[in-house]
Amino acid sequence: MDTTLRDGEQTSGVSFSASEKLTLAKLLLDELQVDRIEVASARVSDGELEAVQKITNWAASQNYLDRIEVLTFVDRGVSLEWMQKAGAKVQNLLTKGSLNHLTHQLKQTPEQHFAAIEENVVQAQELGFTTNVYLEDWSNGMRNSKEYVFQFLDFLTTQPVKRILLPDTLGVLTHTETHEYIAEIIVRYPNSHFDFHGHNDYDLSVANVMEALKAGCHGLHLTVNGMGERAGNAPLASVVAVINDFHPDIKIGVKETALYKVSKLVSAFTGFGIPANKPIVGDNVFTQTAGIHADGDSKKNLYFNDLLPERFGRKRKYALGKTSGKANIQKNLQELGLTLNDEEIKKVTQRIIELGDKKERVTKEDLPYIISDVLDTVAKQQRVFVKSYVLTHAKGLKPSTAVAVEIDGELHEAHAHGDGQYDAFMNALRSIYKNKKKAFPELTDYAVRIPPGSNSDALCETIITWEHEGKEFITRGLDSDQTVSAIKATEKMLNII
Template sequence: MDTTLRDGEQTSGVSFSASEKLTLAKLLLDELQVDRIEVASARVSEGELSAVQQITKWANTKGYLDRVEVLTFVDGGVSLEWMEKAGAKVQNLLTKGSMNHLTHQLKKTPEQHFREIDMAITAATATGIATNVYLEDWSNGMRNSKSYVFEFLDFLSKQPIKRVLLPDTLGILTHSETFDYISEIVQRYPNLHIDFHAHNDYDLSVSNIMEAVKAGCHGLHLTVNGMGERAGNAPMASAVAVLNDFFTDVEVGVNETSLHKVSKLVSAFTGFGIPANKPIVGDNVFTQTAGIHADGDSKKNLYFNDLMPERFGRIRKYALGKTSGKANIQKNLQELGLTLNDDELKKVTARIIELGDKKEKVTKEDLPFIISDVLDSDTFQQKVFIKSYVLTHSKGLMPSSTLALEINGELIETHAQGDGQYDAFMNALKKVYATKNLALPTLVDYAVRIPPGSNSDALCETIITWERNGKEFISRGLDSDQTVSAIKATEKMLNII
């Protein structure tokens, strides 16, 4: 059962709109193909009522109405009235699974609590609503008041309910406790359908669901991206991968190839980013960074495991940065349909490592620019060096540039203003060349490109066309800063002339 729309919405700062809930409900049942969804808590708000009405109306047309569940309360029938208005047919009744909660929150005896639960189940049955029962704080109940839990389960085993839902409400269970407690319950109550609802406070939710399945539980409650209160719930993607790979006797109907798509959509709706290293759905989890890994992948897939990206509708990537080796770059070149000889590949590798040392993010789409920049540098012998410069741009003041230029070993400094930072830089450069009685070519075209689909931190290529003695030529510069890339292109021009 996916409870992203109910328990996941209890993530601090998260609230789905009615249209978002309907969109996700459709994706969860139709595309991801989970068995059931818990979509709301009864009585929360008019907006929640409207959302559930839209979901149940759609679900009814698809024959899914018995797969849509709502959290309800022991409240004398108020929740059931809300359910009827919402058109929902399955309630997950919240009850107390520990003596601590029963005594201090409800201030009732077990007999009083069971009597009220009996009335709630009877009323639901009379209106055609099926009932599952949550034992809130069940994990602490097993630790500290096990006799009460078994008294409660004895009572529930005689009730017309579909499932008993056992939540580790505060996320306190270890894997061994999870196995022991659920094993004991499954063996003692073989006719009850047992669901386990894990929270992730100790980062143990996935290991705990593994032990719950080993112990014989019949259902799991999961959320997309592990959304939920505090540290969240057991994450859907990790749980599905674990069940498929380590439990050959368990059949999982969830469509793995849709996990990443749904994960991205939930992230977009909630505003909660997916950590880059989050298993299965994170941006980095199918990216090889170290050159030795890329090399091994080319030699009998030495660094592959069963978590192949294609299972989840994704592809393997090879990162480019300071730990890149030639193998990483070759993998990216293959995807782009480009080839380089060994000497060219060495130079491109050295440039990527240099960029990585500067903490610049290098992408596959940057590669053609880097190749062009590196190979273009081979067309001249460098004799002119732009050693240093300061660019200023202040409101109300003209942009200015201070420049230190080395020509054939001689260092010259100058300062100039201009209409923009690059114009100020060019004016300073003209002053230097005027002292040497040298003329600069005329700038006739200036173009800036970034890789398609890039962000503001992308590498930027500036292509400048110059005219000298009636002939045009081009120089290119590459940097994450647009003005700096133009200055690099200009330095190449100075060496070409």
């Protein structure tokens, strides 16, 4: 059962609109094909009522109504009236699963609580509703008041209840406790259906789910992206992968290929980003960064595991950075349909390492630009070097530049102002070439662009068109800084002339 729309909405700052809830309900049942969805809490708001009405109207048309569940309360039938208005047919009744909660929150005896529950269940049955029962704080109940939990379960097994839902409400269980408690209950009540509802406060929710399954649990409550109160709930994507890979005896209908799509949509609706390293759905989890791993992937898939990205509608990527190495670059070149020789790959690798040292992030889309820049070398030996420069831009003052240029081994320095930093740089160069009585080309066009499709901030390409002695030519510069990329393009021009 997916409870993103109910328990997941308890994530601080998250509230789905009625249309968003309907969209996600359709995706969860039709696209992802989960078995059941818990969509709301009764009595919360008019907006919640509208959302459930939209969902139940759609579900009724698809014959899904028995797969739509609503959290209700022991409130003398008020929640049941709300469910009637909402058009829902399955209630998940919230009750007290620990003596501590019963005593201090409700201030009731077990017998009083059970009598109120029985009244609700009978009324629900008369209305044609199906009842499942949550034992809130069940995990602490098993730790500290096991006799009460078994007294409660003894009572519930006499009632017309379809499922008993066992939540680790505060996320306190270890995997060994989860197995021990659920196994004990399954043995004691072999004819009842039990669901496990795990929270992730100690980052143990997936491990606890595995142990719940081993213990014989019949159902699981999960959320997309592990959304939920505090540290969230057991994450749907991870649990689906775990079941498929480590519990081959358990068959589930959830479509792995839809997990990523639904995950991204939930992230978009909530505004909560998915951590890049989140298993299955994170941006980086199918990205090899180390060059040795990319090399191993080319040699009998040495660094693959069973979590192949294609299972989840995704592709393996090879990051470009200072640890990449030639193998990562080769993988990206193959995707782009480009071929370079060993020497060229070596030059490109060196440039990517330089960018990585500057903490710049390089993407596959940046590669053609890097290749163009690295391989755009003049036939003659470089004779002109822009050795250093200082660019200044201050409020109320014209931008200025101090430049040192080495021409045929001789150092020349100049200072100039301009309408911008690059204009000042060009004016300083012109003064140097004027003093040397050398012709200086005219800049006829200046264009700046970033690689199409790139989502990095690593690269900016400046393309400058020059006219010199009746001929037109173009030079390109590449850098993370626009002005620096223009200066690099200009240095290439100086060598050409």
